[in-house]
Amino acid sequence: MSQPDGKPAQGKKSFYCPHCGVLAQQSDSRLVKEGTGTVLTSRSRRDPRSIAQWSFSRCGVCENIAVWHDNQMIYPTASTLPGPHEDMPPEALQLYSEAAAVFPHSRRAAAALARGALERLLRHAGVEGRDLSELIVNTESEVPWALFQLLTSLRVLGNSTLHDEQGAPELVAVYLDEDDAEIAETIITVVNEACEALIAVPKRAERIYNAIPKAKRDYVEGQVDGVRKLAAAAAEHAEPEASAS
Template sequence: MTSMLGAGSADSPEPPAEDDLPALDKEAFVCPRCGVYAHQHWQILGVGEGEVVEVPGRHSYRSMWKEARCSRCSKPSVWRRDQMIYPLARLGAQPHADMPDEVRRLYDEASTVAAVSRRAGAALARAMVERLIKVLDPRAPKGAKLDTRIDRIRGRVSTPLGEMLEVVRYLGNKMLHVEEPDKLG
């Protein structure tokens, strides 16, 4: 992948491979800000938290904080020791540019929360699908169930998208309606 390093890296059409994911001090990874595999410029941040490293004849201070700045978008990610603190880790692709703002906010929240709680992420993804369907089909009857709303737009979306909407609806419902432990198979 070294041919893709540096400014001007091309967008990657495939999801990042495990070795393309962000990690402390990596020369290049998929930027959590712009979603492009790019070279990262690392620098130590002078934050008051750190550790004293013993060097013969003197003391040396090493910060626990670093910044990686993407060569493609110039936006930083902030790290404390080996954990990325900002932006928050997220699951899923970047939202499409045409996604309505109210839907994008739910999508961003779901993808961020899913990194911590898959159950909460699934519930928010379901809410995002419901909001999207209401935007796409404003004439749907008031109080219509989400599965009915999805069926109403199936002819206007691709088959894979229709199936994906149904999967998100189903999983979101499953996560929201927790069964009693003794009833789980």
């Protein structure tokens, strides 16, 4: 499933602000020659007085600016992480957006924020558990094993980077390695993967399944119920035999 195109880019009318992490409207200004000096203007980038493609975007929410040159964000350092999944619930979206915004500046803070986003996401998806560890364990039958491993890695990392690096020193070292950003990005964006598996796919599946005529659905569901009853009866019959042996 494609993600909303909120990646920051020079001249875009809206993107995820690198300061506050919110998908916000951006006002664009450019440096142009004015007499013997330079001024900011909201004129088009095609203005012949524009100075070497320098521009400034101002966030409509936090009002902080980003500085651009030749389609590259110079300040602040742009996040390489994708925006939140389009089906991510608001309570998780806020923390994930903040994690993506802070990622270039503090991977430790990004891990802690992403961990919080994951916990909120799992609770919204109806997963039960007293804490994040139990929540993740209870997803094991619903997600691929590789995704389960990454969810666990994010949980451990979120704890270790801020509280107890001795708990998972190798994981922390790999995550903080500046020469291997792909590993760090994979761990943080697992929140999007969880949203896809636990919220987006079931929602799409239900919509598609409900397009099947009701009589056909009832027939299939009746078959499923019959198989379940047979399995339950077999299990009940096996218990006395196991006790006797």
